[in-house]
Amino acid sequence: MSVVGFDLGNESCIVGVARQRGIDVVLNEESKRETPAIVCFGDKQRFIGTAGAANSTMNPKNSISQIKRLLGRKFADPELQRDLQSFPFRVSEGPDGFPLVHARYLGEEHAFTPTQLLAMVLSNLKAIAEDNLKSAVVDCCIGIPVYFTDLQRRSVLDAATIAGLRPLRLFHETTATALAYGIYKTDLPENDQLNVAFVDVGHASMQVSIVGYKKGQLKMLSHAYDRSLGGRDFDEALFKHFAAKFKEEYKIDVYQNARACIRLRVACEKLKKMLSANPEAPMNIECLMDEKDVRGFIKRDEFEQISAPVLERVKGPLEKALAEAGLTNESVHFVEVVGSGSRVPAIIRIITEFFGKEPRRTMNASECVARGCALQCAILSPTFKVREFQVNEGFPFSIALSWKPDSQNNEPQQTVVFPKGNPIPSVKALTFYRSNTFAVDVLNVETEDSQVTQKISTYTIGPFQSSKGEKAKLKVKVRLNIHGIVSLESATDAGGGGSGSSSFSYK
Numbered sequence: 001m002s003v004v005g006f007d008l009g010n011e012s013c014i015v016g017v018a019r020q021r022g023i024d025v026v027l028n029e030e031s032k033r034e035t036p037a038i039v040c041f042g043d044k045q046r047f048i049g050t051a052g053a054a055n056s057t058m059n060p061k062n063s064i065s066q067i068k069r070l071l072g073r074k075f076a077d078p079e080l081q082r083d084l085q086s087f088p089f090r091v092s093e094g095p096d097g098f099p100l101v102h103a104r105y106l107g108e109e110h111a112f113t114p115t116q117l118l119a120m121v122l123s124n125l126k127a128i129a130e131d132n133l134k135s136a137v138v139d140c141c142i143g144i145p146v147y148f149t150d151l152q153r154r155s156v157l158d159a160a161t162i163a164g165l166r167p168l169r170l171f172h173e174t175t176a177t178a179l180a181y182g183i184y185k186t187d188l189p190e191n192d193q194l195n196v197a198f199v200d201v202g203h204a205s206m207q208v209s210i211v212g213y214k215k216g217q218l219k220m221l222s223h224a225y226d227r228s229l230g231g232r233d234f235d236e237a238l239f240k241h242f243a244a245k246f247k248e249e250y251k252i253d254v255y256q257n258a259r260a261c262i263r264l265r266v267a268c269e270k271l272k273k274m275l276s277a278n279p280e281a282p283m284n285i286e287c288l289m290d291e292k293d294v295r296g297f298i299k300r301d302e303f304e305q306i307s308a309p310v311l312e313r314v315k316g317p318l319e320k321a322l323a324e325a326g327l328t329n330e331s332v333h334f335v336e337v338v339g340s341g342s343r344v345p346a347i348i349r350i351i352t353e354f355f356g357k358e359p360r361r362t363m364n365a366s367e368c369v370a371r372g373c374a375l376q377c378a379i380l381s382p383t384f385k386v387r388e389f390q391v392n393e394g395f396p397f398s399i400a401l402s403w404k405p406d407s408q409n410n411e412p413q414q415t416v417v418f419p420k421g422n423p424i425p426s427v428k429a430l431t432f433y434r435s436n437t438f439a440v441d442v443l444n445v446e447t448e449d450s451q452v453t454q455k456i457s458t459y460t461i462g463p464f465q466s467s468k469g470e471k472a473k474l475k476v477k478v479r480l481n482i483h484g485i486v487s488l489e490s491a492t493d494a495g496g497g498g499s500g501s502s503s504f505s506y507k
Helices: 050-058 076-082 112-131 149-164 171-184 233-249 259-279 300-308 315-325 344-355 368-380
Strands: 004-008 013-018 022-025 039-041 046-048 090-093 099-105 108-112 139-144 166-172 194-201 206-214 217-226 280-289 292-299 334-338 391-392 400-401 415-418 426-434 438-445 452-462 472-478 486-493 502-507
Touching: 004 112, 004 171, 004 292, 004 368, 022 112, 022 368, 039 112, 039 280, 046 050, 046 112, 050 391, 076 171, 108 112, 108 426, 139 149, 139 171, 139 368, 149 452, 166 171, 171 194, 171 206, 171 217, 171 334, 171 368, 194 344, 206 315, 217 233, 217 486, 233 292, 233 300, 259 300, 292 300, 292 426, 292 472, 315 334, 315 344, 315 438, 334 344, 415 426, 415 472, 438 486, 452 486
Parallel strands: 004 139, 139 166, 194 334, 217 391
Antiparallel strands: 004 013, 013 022, 039 046, 090 099, 099 108, 194 206, 206 217, 280 292, 400 415, 400 438, 426 472, 438 452, 452 502, 472 486
16 A cells, blocks of 8 residues: 655655655656656646646646646735746636646647646656556545635545545645654654744745744644745846846747746756855856847846845745744744745745844755655555654644624624644534524635635535524534545434534535
């Protein structure tokens, strides 16, 4: 029986597998540990992963990347609209208000949902795992960002089902990192709590968590994040800088050519990595556009200057995480940095100044999520015996129920059933006294920022029997499951009558 962990990155994915001797990161068909999260559609076949990345430069308009950013979001979402400006492929609004991705495949125009595209990526990762394990892979654990909404979590589960996978848990990436860090520590304190801050700067987002460790357990003390602050924002700052520079010097406008845009973005990403290790770096691209070779040069100081608007946002999640955990800088014993975007020296400098201590890199920055997911899968799987280690996870949002009272004139009532930081999984029961069928809304109450309250779902409860002149006493059970998905599980007549029926619909 397989025990596999998938790290679904915005740019690339990693597969971790549990074997009897420990956790291994498996190699793909090109013997690489990271597989690009790209699906490229051609006239004769479909290319996924490494093959998709190899074909993307020649076929940019049919190469779909950054699928995670499209998942479970309305087309009108301002954040999604900002992302679409840099995508070379066409995205339109579907009849349900969600995005549809357009590509030419096998000589015909096709429209795919983000869930379908993610399923293609997952099926490729499944094949990589099966090729290495020489056995079927079904049970797995999939890493997701802590800020994923209910709908995004359901979309990941749907994609996994399409790919033939059965996730034992959707695991927060920050918690996976914390588990991979703590489970092998033999010197964790018995009584006093060891507080560790994890700062994960990925390709497209930044997540911060503060974790309390004791012997044999971890507790998530706080989560904070910026959904759109990652390594790609530094690439984009360089891209805009050089696009303007080349327009002035070489009289070429890369914005008019999708292939030139992709090549310049790839060059900017390489330049960013060079500037992480060197004080200055050159850029040379042959035949970028109109058969013109281009050259550029930038110093790290200038790079930090043009990236200033991005760097200014780094401190926000750090402050939120510390405040939510109720700790001071001095009470955080260690700071660990992970993620592909965490290698930018300016970010390390900001983190050092904030916590007053040098961040450490005791973990593999790119592989820790996949390893943590594989460990969690092993803990949940009956086929593996794993060292006793308890993961006390906290939910990053507040979940509320809203309903209208029996009398028509009263305002809707609302109560928080799962406050922010509530353990996962969890079950709560509420009692209602009603005489007629009624509707209950499940709401995601964002406490991280003052966004509009999001309605997750609506349940209709009824019909039920009530005595003449008396209201029926109904017990409604609400479940927050292991994936972080909320549902009304049952509605029963607590007064001894029949069971109420509940129907479920998204609004």
